[in-house]
Amino acid sequence: MSLASRGKWPRLALMLYAILAYGFLFAPIAASFVFSLNADRFPTLPLSGFSFAWYEAILSDRAVWDALLNSLRVAFLTAILSTTFGFGAAYTDYRYNFFGKGAYLALALLPPTVPVLVLGLAMLAFLSRISLSGELYSVVIAHSVLATPFAMAIIRLRLSQIDPAIEGAAWNLGASPWRAMRYVILPFARPAIISALFLTMAVSFDEYAMAWFVSGLNETVPVRVLSILQGSVSPEINAIGSIVFTISIALVVLAQVIYTRNQNSQNRRMSH
Amino acid sequence: MSSVLQIKNVTKRFGAATAVDSLSLDVGAGEFLAIMGSSGSGKSTLLRMIAGLEQPSEGDILLNDVSTRGLAAHERDTPMVWQSLALFPFLNVLENVEFGLKMRGVAPAERRKRAMTWLERLEIERFAKRAITELSGGQRQRVALARSLVTEPPVLLLDEPLSALDAHLTMRMQSVLSGLQRELGITFVYVTHSHSEAFSMSDRVVIMSEGRIQQIGTPRDLYLRPVSRFVAEFLGANNIFSGEVREDHQGEKVLTTEDGPIRLPERAYSRALGERIELVVSSDRLVLTDGEAPNRLSGRLIGEEFIGAGVNLFLETGSGREIIIQVPQRELNDLSLTPGRSLTVGWLPDDGHVIESDDRFRHVS
Numbered sequence: 001m002s003l004a005s006r007g008k009w010p011r012l013a014l015m016l017y018a019i020l021a022y023g024f025l026f027a028p029i030a031a032s033f034v035f036s037l038n039a040d041r042f043p044t045l046p047l048s049g050f051s052f053a054w055y056e057a058i059l060s061d062r063a064v065w066d067a068l069l070n071s072l073r074v075a076f077l078t079a080i081l082s083t084t085f086g087f088g089a090a091y092t093d094y095r096y097n098f099f100g101k102g103a104y105l106a107l108a109l110l111p112p113t114v115p116v117l118v119l120g121l122a123m124l125a126f127l128s129r130i131s132l133s134g135e136l137y138s139v140v141i142a143h144s145v146l147a148t149p150f151a152m153a154i155i156r157l158r159l160s161q162i163d164p165a166i167e168g169a170a171w172n173l174g175a176s177p178w179r180a181m182r183y184v185i186l187p188f189a190r191p192a193i194i195s196a197l198f199l200t201m202a203v204s205f206d207e208y209a210m211a212w213f214v215s216g217l218n219e220t221v222p223v224r225v226l227s228i229l230q231g232s233v234s235p236e237i238n239a240i241g242s243i244v245f246t247i248s249i250a251l252v253v254l255a256q257v258i259y260t261r262n263q264n265s266q267n268r269r270m271s272h
Numbered sequence: 273m274s275s276v277l278q279i280k281n282v283t284k285r286f287g288a289a290t291a292v293d294s295l296s297l298d299v300g301a302g303e304f305l306a307i308m309g310s311s312g313s314g315k316s317t318l319l320r321m322i323a324g325l326e327q328p329s330e331g332d333i334l335l336n337d338v339s340t341r342g343l344a345a346h347e348r349d350t351p352m353v354w355q356s357l358a359l360f361p362f363l364n365v366l367e368n369v370e371f372g373l374k375m376r377g378v379a380p381a382e383r384r385k386r387a388m389t390w391l392e393r394l395e396i397e398r399f400a401k402r403a404i405t406e407l408s409g410g411q412r413q414r415v416a417l418a419r420s421l422v423t424e425p426p427v428l429l430l431d432e433p434l435s436a437l438d439a440h441l442t443m444r445m446q447s448v449l450s451g452l453q454r455e456l457g458i459t460f461v462y463v464t465h466s467h468s469e470a471f472s473m474s475d476r477v478v479i480m481s482e483g484r485i486q487q488i489g490t491p492r493d494l495y496l497r498p499v500s501r502f503v504a505e506f507l508g509a510n511n512i513f514s515g516e517v518r519e520d521h522q523g524e525k526v527l528t529t530e531d532g533p534i535r536l537p538e539r540a541y542s543r544a545l546g547e548r549i550e551l552v553v554s555s556d557r558l559v560l561t562d563g564e565a566p567n568r569l570s571g572r573l574i575g576e577e578f579i580g581a582g583v584n585l586f587l588e589t590g591s592g593r594e595i596i597i598q599v600p601q602r603e604l605n606d607l608s609l610t611p612g613r614s615l616t617v618g619w620l621p622d623d624g625h626v627i628e629s630d631d632r633f634r635h636v637s
């Protein structure tokens with residue numbers, strides 16, 4: 001039954017429900033965004049005036065720039081590492097059947113279901129034991145563990161749509177297994193790979209708990225935000241929060257758009 | 273005729289199951305060979321072994337007298353047209369056709385030229401820059417053919433390539449395929465489960481079951497002289513009588529059946545008395561008769577089936593046996609087909625074909 005075929009009142013009630021639900025989800029973020037542009041130091045209504053002062057303050061903070069640069073470095077490296085691992089895991093699942101494959105898949109998809117606090121502590125204990133803790137690359141290692149399953153899930157979905165004969169067809173036409181990978185599997189999976197790069201970047205850019213445990217003195221943006229918060233409650237937080245939110249959501253939307261566009265061209269193919 | 277492809281005692285096992293069972297087969301240069309069988313008969317596994325996509329457990333496959341043992345798929349020149357076509361969806365038509373040449377290191381200008389020649393040959397040159405998704409089923413079929421033929425291989429393998437097309441397109445592609453094959457002189461090994469595809473195009477047909485060849489021969493041979501009950505039934509023969517060889521009071525060799533004696537073809541006169549044999553009579557060799565015929569059977573009409581040029585009538589004899597007779601339309605005009613009415617069919621003894629009474633194949637069908 002479509003929404004329109006219901007009565008007028010149930011329809012209005014449903015719309016109201018949806019608005020409330022979204023409002024509940026996004027009101028804090030929206031409020032933070034609004035107050036980041038408010039001239040007043042305290043978040044009170046009515047708003048006192050429009051101002052970029054807090055953005056200027058945050059963007060003139062050396063420590064924030066360092067943190068942003070760290071975050072971008074970590075996010076970039078994490079995206080590449082976790083997408084590479086994710087592709088490997090997804091391809092293994094697509095290509096091979098072996099004993100214990102179910103357990104292999106469960107393990108590969110496990111990290112995001114472990115509380116990040118536990119993961120962070122474990123990472124700290126493990127990495128410091130093998131002297132890999134307290135550096136920026138420690139964060140890259142920790143984030144790659146967390147983000148790889150996301151990359152794997154996206155690429156696995158794409159590979160499941162491949163014609164099972166296509167790799168054999170490439171070999172049959174003279175492509176060695178490596179060239180079949182290079183000229184057939186990778187081009188086919190490309191939209192999912194690009195999408196996975198953006199999504200894993202977003203996962204890393206947002207992540208706080210693990211970064212806090214293993215980063216040592218190399219703060220990422222979320223860790224910096226918490227340091228600012230611990231010092232004082234300043235509207236600067238609203239400004240930096242808005243920036244982080246915008247970057248993250250942009251990455252997620254990009255990942256979504258790339259994948260959906262590819263999905264649509266798939267559907268066009270099906271309808272032929 | 274020299275052999276392009278020799279299959280020597282090839283066995284393929286998957287775990288405990290045997291897909292192909294010590295099979296030997298020679299395919300001549302320029303031959304169109306069809307391999308038929310129901311699913312699970314091992315016909316596709318055989319094709320995949322020729323292409324190197326599976327390795328035989330035992331035996332060897334020779335291409336132009338050279339052993340292929342240990343050669344990976346990409347190291348042999350045995351392109352295949354896949355049932356799903358397996359075209360590369362992210363490449364356009366021209367790039368798909370060029371793929372084999374690119375993998376063989378042919379320079380870009382040269383491979384473009386050669387690919388275009390094949391597109392022209394298959395009359396799809398105007399689609400060269402199109403995406404695969406923008407083509408119809410028949411056009412995709414032609415792209416798949418061009419892609420496989422562009423390297424001008426000695427053998428082309430085809431794995432039920434027409435199964436996804438509608439009847440009309442299948443007919444057209446059949447004539448395209450046999451035309452190409454004759455023109456190029458390339459050996460075609462064509463796996464199918466369709467009688468009409470196998471019989472209309474091929475020089476020889478192989479019937480496979482349980483990983484073994486049941487019979488190999490020209491389409492006419494197979495149709496007129498099936499060697500076993502399995503082959504006869506697989507090719508759609510229905511009128512199979514089994515019984516013992518006897519002599520009637522005139523001294524003629526007959527087959528005793530539950531519906532009375534049936535006179536044997538002259539070819540079968542050498543059969544010993546008391547031998548158990550089976551006799552196949554094709555449904556188009558039977559005629560409706562009102563009395564005189566060397567072999568006669570009467571039965572009750574239990575059904576009819578319209579098949580275009582004629583009608584298949586189903587009769588049930590006194591012993592409960594079902595007989596199918598194919599009657600041309602023009603003979604039906606003055607015949608009332610009331611269910612239950614009694615009809616008599618007749619045939620010439622020499623139109624019967626004797627097969628061994630062999631129980632080996634019974635359980636397969």
